[in-house]
């Protein structure tokens with residue numbers, strides 16, 4: 001298993017997942033600061049030139065959540081995904097897609113309009129809209145996490161890795177406020193895991 005890796009990227013959540021599985025892997029560094037992700041060799045692995053991507057038995061795969069779900073299914077003995085067709089499996093999909101679409105997208109908008117875009121292209125309105133949406137989404141999670149250790153209840157799953165990856169990004173750009181104690185405790189619980197520490201370079 002080869003993981004194309006850059007520390008300041010979503011490749012960290014995939015490394016976290018691989019560490020949870022305890023399987024052997026190789027890190028293939030891609031220096032995004034030097035533009036290596038847009039070089040022809042890497043574009044053969046990920047046609048958009050984004051991270052992360054893996055090569056597993058020679059087969060390339062990209063999209064962080066897809067990689068994480070695929071790996072959970074590939075190693076069923078690790079019990080990181082509920083059985084296909086169960087209600088729990090439905091919830092597992094629900095929270096993974098909620099994280100990737102409802103939560104990550106407004107977080108990206110905030111990061112773009114406060115950090116990454118040139119000043120002239122930044123929009124205060126876009127930040128305000130995304131911030132409002134983030135709070136709505138975070139409130140759903142705050143309520144859901146009351147009385148739960150993990151997103152599916154008391155059992156850790158690959159959905160927590162996806163949620164944890166997105167919440168880690170939210171924390172970095174200061175979008176988990178002090179009035180969300182359940183969410184903060186949930187993220188801390190996740191980040192204390194040795195595999196997560198490895199993913200995030202701790």
Ligand SMILES: N[C@@H](CCC(=O)N[C@@H](CS)C(=O)NCC(=O)O)C(=O)O
Nearest residue numbers: 008009010049050051052063064065
């Ligand atoms: N939805 C994708 C997003 C991938 C993505 O945008 N990755 C960033 C780094 S975290 C990137 O490579 N950006 C450069 C680009 O897209 O050109 C995933 O979750 O894997």
